[in-house]
Each structure stands twice: as structure tokens, then as C-alpha cells.
Amino acid sequence: MLRVMVVDDQALVRRGFALVLDNEPDIEVVAEAGTGVEAIEAARTQQPDVILMDIRMPEMDGLEATARILEAGDTACRVIILTTFDPDEYVFRALRAGASGFVLKDIPPEALVDAVRTVAEGGAMLAPGITQRLISQFAQKLGSERDLAERLQRLTSREREVLTAIAAGKSNAEIAETLFIGAATVKSHVSSLLSKLGLRDRAQAVVFAYECGLATPGEHDVGF
Amino acid sequence: MLRVMVVDDQALVRRGFALVLDNEPDIEVVAEAGTGVEAIEAARTQQPDVILMDIRMPEMDGLEATARILEAGDTACRVIILTTFDPDEYVFRALRAGASGFVLKDIPPEALVDAVRTVAEGGAMLAPGITQRLISQFAQKLGSERDLAERLQRLTSREREVLTAIAAGKSNAEIAETLFIGAATVKSHVSSLLSKLGLRDRAQAVVFAYECGLATPGEHDVGF
DNA sequence: ATCAAAATCCCGCTTTTGGCGGATGTGTGG
């Protein structure tokens, strides 16, 4: 039995969704909340599997509440964000907060229960337009990486190793140490790869590494 | 009326999908193809709105065919990729090729016609697990930017300008030129910002800029 | 077996970089 919580500040909307879901044999609405704070508390005590979360709410908005519930970590629940319109700005915050779904409130009832079951099983469900935007962004990013990635292929594997190390902010001496080779050798590799890639210095090499996808944001602790 | 083309090398599978779709009052299957080459030709002559494209095919695989059809550009059609299993590797190629959907063949018939209508309307439809992965990648990318962005605030506006220039691969002399200040001054700013951020050299500064979102992949021409 | 490419090392040389100190203006608040 899927345990579901519905969070919305408008009681009527909340009841509407709850009735639709409770009508399904395998779904049970175990909690309702009208504010973000209530939602956090209820999530802790009721441990629902799936939370339907409205964005616009007084006190604390749905994204903030989502982030806190998921950060707490004592619940293994998954969150579907509900919204009336189609707002670019919220999507990224929502995904960052850890939401597994982002659907518009005018979704047909069957699609809603589908969405609940889907995310409960570990999948994700986004409104079609949002999926489209996500894809565009992704395709664009992969696009620019393509031609640069072939330039990468002109490097030897060792040179790629060195480039990766450079992109991690390492100095020549540090690279020498981690690769168990002499500092002079590192310089050789650096010079060679800079020349092959048409770059001037290691700073440009770092840029190149990020632009071609050899390095990606979110991999490093920038503690250095 | 939605004009749809079905591409699959197995005639039975092809007919199955075609029958399901033709059964819908608003959908018409205007073409079928058994190879990538046939698909390209049929796409040109029949101008379908939506193409259901199998991946595994002899002669030319579905992704290659998709890319060529969409690159041709004389058709405004949208493509849904069909696959039997759930293959990471193909997804990115598919999205890059310009596909608007990626669904498994064991999809329920109603969901398939939903998918066709959705992409015809400009949306996108991915298998739940794929959406999930796309989201994870995205969330990760947006992830660690927050705390680092605070460190950014400790810099003066001038220092942020310099940091941005460094992240664009500029040398001190070039930065001096674009900012209309002396080269020595640039160095001073560089030193100051490195110290404030706890970094050692400009290469690490580039890493920091990318990690905190000051610079993002896909902005630069890496022509330098 | 042989040849080419890659990987490893070394050395001097020039340029760039980064650290340190100091100078100037511009506010802000006592």
C-alpha cells in the first residue's frame, strides 16, 4: 500500500487530490498539510512514501519544505511538486531540492495516480514541456562538447591524465607526485597537450576541460 | 489529424504499433519503414508529424537515421525512440540527435498514444527511469554552487570581474587591456582574490569559477 | 623483427605568475 501525503494551503484542492488518490485500491492518503511547517512535521511522524507538494504556500513555500524534508534524511520519501502554471524559475530549484516530479495541477486524475506510482517505484515524472526544456538544455550542452571531445582524442592517454589533474587544480609538482613520475616529465606532457589543443597555459586547459566535459561542476571539493 | 510513421525492422512489431495508433480517431499512420534508409526517404516524402523509431536496425541504426532526418530540416517532425531495454549509452546520443521521446517497448498502448500526442504538441516523453537519471545529473550539476557562491560575495566587484576574465582563459596582460588598467594592478587583484578564496593559482581560480557557477560550460568558444 | 609512437627523463632559457610592500583616493563613523 502506497502511503501518500498531500500538501496544499487550499483545503478544497487538498481534499480533491486526496479523494482521487484514496479512491485507488493501492493508495492510502495518510496525511494532509496546509503549510510547509506542518508538512515537515507530518513527514517525520507519518513517513509517507510519496508527497504531493504545492509550491505556493504561506509561511514556507513547497520547495523549501521539500528541501528540508529530504535533507532530514530519516524519511525515504519522494516528492512530486504541484503547480498551477509552468514556471521556469521554480523547476531548477525543485530539482535541486530533490523533487522527483513536477506536474501541473490540471493533470488528468489517471495521470496523477500514474505519476504517484511511477515515482514510488523510483522513476520520475515531469510535465511534458518541462521534460522538453530539460532535454534541450542537455542536448545543447552535449552539442558543444562533441567537437571539443574529438580534439581530446588527439591526446595520448597519459596526456589526458595530466589534463585531468590540471583541471583538478594540481600544480606540476603535485601531478608528478600522484603519477609517480618526474616533474620534468609532467612539464613535457603539459607542453605537448597545450600545443596539441592550441592552448596557451594551464588556465585555458582548465577551461577546455570543463567545456569539453572532461571535468564537470560538482565533482570537486573546492577545498584544495 | 496526426500523421505518424513507424520505423522498425521487425514487421510484426511494426504492424502492432501501427494498428494501435491507427485505432485512434485522431491518429493516422501514413508510413512504415523497416530500415533507416527507408525511414529517411519516407520522412521526406510523407512529412509525418511524429516518428516512432526503433534503435536496433540493420544498415543504419535508429539514432543515425533520426539525426539525418532532423538535420535535413525540411520536415518539422518529432521523433520518439523505442527500445527494448534501458540503455544508458543510447539515451545521450538520442537526445543529442534531437529525439523528443525515449520509451520502452513494453509501454502500455494508452501510454504510447499519449506519448505521441504529447510530443506532437511540443512536449517530451521519457521513460520514468530515464527522466530520473536526467534529473540526477542536472541536480548534481546545480548542487554545490550554493556555499561556494557565498565565498564569491567576499570579493569586490572588481575582483569578480578579474576572476571572470581568468575563467575565460585570459592572461594578466589581456585582462589589463580589456579593463583599461595596468598589468601590475591586475596582478594585485589576482593575488587578492586568490588569497580571499584560499586558492593557490589561476588554474584553481578557473576551477572555482566553474564549480560555483560563475562560469558554465557552453558559454565560450574555445578558440581562444 | 622492425619501425613508429608514446612515455619517460634532463637542461637551460624566457615569460608569466604570484607574493610583498607601498601609494593613492574614497568613504564611514566616532
Place this chain on the structure above:
DNA sequence: CCACACATCCGCCAAAAGCGGGATTTTGAT
């Protein structure tokens, strides 16, 4: 008015980085 902090500017100097050359060994492919 005057410290004080801060941003901006500059010059000097040591260290690191990058360049050109050459040499040896390992590896891979033919």
C-alpha cells in the same frame, strides 16, 4: 577632523610555468 577600512593602483623579486631541444626506454602495430 581624523582614524580606519577598503578598493584601486603600481613596482620589485623569487618561484613557477612554458619552450626548445635532445636522449632513453617501453609499447604497439605491422
